[in-house]
Amino acid sequence: MREPLNRLSATRLAQMIAAGDVTSEVVTRSFIDAIHDRNASIEAFAWFEADRALETARELDRLIANDRRRGPLHGVPVAVKDNIDTADMPTGYGSPIFATHKPNIDAACVGLLKDAGGFVIGKTVTAELANFTPGPTRNPHNPAHTPGGSSSGSAAAVAAHFAPLALGTQTAGSVIRPAAFCGVFAYKPSPRLVPRCGVKPNSDTMDEVGAFARSVEDLALVASVLALKPAWKDVPAQYLASGAAPTIGWTATPHANAASASMLATLESSAQKLVQRGARHTEITWPRVFDGLFDAQKTVQVYETARALAAEYTYRRDLLSARLVDLIDQGRAVDTRTYIEALQLGRACAAAIDGLFGAAEVVLCPSAPGDAPRGLGSTGDPIFNRPWHLIGCPALNIPCGRGEAGLPLGLQVIARPGDDAKLLAAGAWIEAKLKD
Numbered sequence: 001m002r003e004p005l006n007r008l009s010a011t012r013l014a015q016m017i018a019a020g021d022v023t024s025e026v027v028t029r030s031f032i033d034a035i036h037d038r039n040a041s042i043e044a045f046a047w048f049e050a051d052r053a054l055e056t057a058r059e060l061d062r063l064i065a066n067d068r069r070r071g072p073l074h075g076v077p078v079a080v081k082d083n084i085d086t087a088d089m090p091t092g093y094g095s096p097i098f099a100t101h102k103p104n105i106d107a108a109c110v111g112l113l114k115d116a117g118g119f120v121i122g123k124t125v126t127a128e129l130a131n132f133t134p135g136p137t138r139n140p141h142n143p144a145h146t147p148g149g150s151s152s153g154s155a156a157a158v159a160a161h162f163a164p165l166a167l168g169t170q171t172a173g174s175v176i177r178p179a180a181f182c183g184v185f186a187y188k189p190s191p192r193l194v195p196r197c198g199v200k201p202n203s204d205t206m207d208e209v210g211a212f213a214r215s216v217e218d219l220a221l222v223a224s225v226l227a228l229k230p231a232w233k234d235v236p237a238q239y240l241a242s243g244a245a246p247t248i249g250w251t252a253t254p255h256a257n258a259a260s261a262s263m264l265a266t267l268e269s270s271a272q273k274l275v276q277r278g279a280r281h282t283e284i285t286w287p288r289v290f291d292g293l294f295d296a297q298k299t300v301q302v303y304e305t306a307r308a309l310a311a312e313y314t315y316r317r318d319l320l321s322a323r324l325v326d327l328i329d330q331g332r333a334v335d336t337r338t339y340i341e342a343l344q345l346g347r348a349c350a351a352a353i354d355g356l357f358g359a360a361e362v363v364l365c366p367s368a369p370g371d372a373p374r375g376l377g378s379t380g381d382p383i384f385n386r387p388w389h390l391i392g393c394p395a396l397n398i399p400c401g402r403g404e405a406g407l408p409l410g411l412q413v414i415a416r417p418g419d420d421a422k423l424l425a426a427g428a429w430i431e432a433k434l435k436d
Contacts, residue, residue, distance in 0.1 A: 005030035010076055010164035010218040011233075017064065017075040024057040024064075024075030031077055031121060035162045041143055043136040044157040046082040047090050048122035053077065056119045072233060073225060074117025079163035081154050082123040083130045084209070085198040086110055093200045094126040094135055094150075097316045107198025109167060109209045109226055116225040121163050124153025127379055129309060130169055130202055133321040134379050139181060141407050145372040148178030149379030151212070155182040158212040165222050166212040171203045171301055173368070173385025175210035179397035180367035180410025181380060185431075186212045186397040187219040187424075188389070190417050194226045203304035205343065206297070206389055216396065216427040223424065235421050236428030246426035248274060249284035249360035254291055258383050260370030266401040266409050270434060271364055277433040282359040290349050290356060293387035296342035300390065303339040306331025350391040353416055361419075362426045367410030371403025384412065392417040396427040400434060 005013065005027050016022045032050045039045060060075045080086060083093050085103035092098045110120065125135040127150035137152040139145040140160040147156045151168025155178035158166050168175045170188045179186030188210040196207055211222045217236045224232035250271040252259055259267075275281045306313070306328045312320060313328050320328075349356075357363060366384045373380055388395055393414045400411040413430060415423035 006034045006161045008164070009215055010213060011215075011221050013164060014073055014076050014221070018069060020064070024060045025054060027075065028053050028057040028077055028121065031162055034160065038140070038160055039162065042138050042140050042156055042160055044079070044124055044153040044160060044162055045122045046092060046094070046125045046135070046153065052089070053121045060117065060119065069117065071116035071225070072221060073113060076118050076165065077121035077163055078113055078118045079122055079124045079154055079157040079166035080110060080120045081151050081166070081168045082126045083169060083200040084110060084167060086120055086123065089120065089123060091123065094128045094130065095312070095319065097312055097319045103198070105198065108195035110198070112195075112225055112228070118165075118225070124151070124157050124166060126150050127152060128321055128324055129312070130171065130174065130200060131305065131324050131327060132379055133323045134376055138376065139372050139407065141183060141372075142405070145374050145405065145407060146181065146376055146379055148181035148368070148372065150174040151178050152379065154212050155179050155184055155186070158182070158184045158214060164213065165218060168210050168212060169199055170208050170210050170389065171206045172297060172389055173382030175212070176385050176395055176397045176410070176412055177368045177380055177382055179212055180399070180408065181372035183399045183408030184212050185215055185219055185399065186210060187223055188395045189223065189227065190394045190420050191392040193420060201308045203301050203308065205300055205304060216398070216424060216431045219396070220424045220428070223420070227420070229421070232421055232424060235424050239425035240428055240432060245278040245280065246361045246429055247280040247282055247359055248362055248364060249282045249358065250364035251284045251286055252366060253384065253387065254286060255294065255383050258369050258381065259366050260403055262401070262403045263366050263370045263409055267364060267366055267411065270400050270411055274430060274433055277436060279433070284356065284358065284360065284363060287352065287355050289352070290387060292345050293349055293390050294383065296345045297386035297390035299334055299338060299342040300346070302327055302331035303334045304331070346390040350417060353391060357416060361415065361422055363414045365412045365414060367397045367412040371405050371407035371409055374405065388414050394420045394423050396423060398427060398431055398434070
């Protein structure tokens, strides 16, 4: 029996549409059917109109018929987090303050998707103003558990087969952690690689646009578009064909006690399996100076968020959650010297990153402390994301194993800042070998 279209990879769907084997309209209907079947119980979307999606798909089909294919994502639907501006649909930022907000232009990342032939199938739920107060989204694997956040709807949409690709944003762990909880692949790029214009800001130092998919190959495809690096889409296949294997190291960081027993066991067993299948192994020694990164990342985040959301705090505080007001108050209480020292520590550690990586091309680490916590009142703890994010490391989440609650665990694969192509290559190899 042929697999439903909405369960195929973005890469395969793009190939089929380009070859004329299927239309974008038929592909889109497959995802719409899945949304109609399950979204009421998952609530991945903040905004979705089936007729609008079908109209756009038909328009893209007409372009194909006239030999006017736009690019490598032509006809492929993409879900977009609701803190990313879209000109032709509402963008509410997960806050009642912006309930009627409709931007005049697309965010730059959305424009890049459209230039490549992709289109926005709907807007996915974000935690309030992309911080820590959850929206209504539930984990597709068990609706009693959080999907993570703040890119909760994007991770859930890909996990539930509502879209083959989704965009999210990360300031601490808002791409990698929900991907781990929902059992999907995700990519958080090096700083400033993907344009952030048109994304509601929280932290100018750390906000980044990332992506969710169901394979590293698909992540490489969307990254090639978002980063304007066309060759990247071929990196996974080329690396796998070369017969090369990466040099890996692994660490649970000084906060290993925050990880569940199943997460620690999965990290160790996955790393050992990769070595058995040909990866070169190097020991990782965590430099003591890096210990301060966990608190430094939080300091930078709350300090900058307090300033980015100053207008909302000053004029619409009654429409903010108590949790977000408290976070902004924390940021307002941080003195400038402490903030500057946190920034300086991040920059010093980034400059000294070879002291951590050593000979490793990529480092393996938990994506989250364990599987998705029960309940919808929290998006989970970003402790294993904070240090890497502050120093600008690109990262992948690769689903790997199950936790104590029987829900997905995530393996975080991290590269040096700027080594995104190397990360995608190593990630494809790791994905393939863990499946063996």
